[in-house]
Amino acid sequence: MTAEMKSQTQRARTANLTLSSKRQVTLPAAMVRELGLVAGDKLVAHVEGDTITLRPRPRSWVEYVSGSLKGTYGSTKEEVDAYIREVRDGWDERARVAEGDAYIPSEEY
DSSP states (O other): OOHHHHHHHHHHHOOOOOOOTTSOOOOOHHHHHHHTOOTTOOEEEEEETTEEEEEEOOSOHHHHHTTTTTTSSOSSHHHHHHHHHHHHHHHHHHHHHHHTOSOOOOSOO
16 A cells, blocks of 8 residues: 555544534545445444544444344254243243242241
8 A cells, every 4th residue: 555545544534524503514525435325324423521433323233233142042053942942941930930839938037
């Protein structure tokens, strides 16, 4: 990468913006292109101390969270099935307790 390209990339990552009377800012075209933003895209603003961070909102939440729970309930079909069986067995126990059929030791004496 040439020095000029590095300079352009650095400029695209840092910009001085001006807040208009309508509380709007204009993002530099290079930043918009780098992030693949188009007119109408939504951004999320996060304020921490005296810093404002803007992030693009996912266009599709399904794609954004897809796979994020992989392995949570097991890594194989058998492990997932075993987890589901265990949870469902707990439902039966809780139902018996709710109906008064199960003995629950009291912590009060």
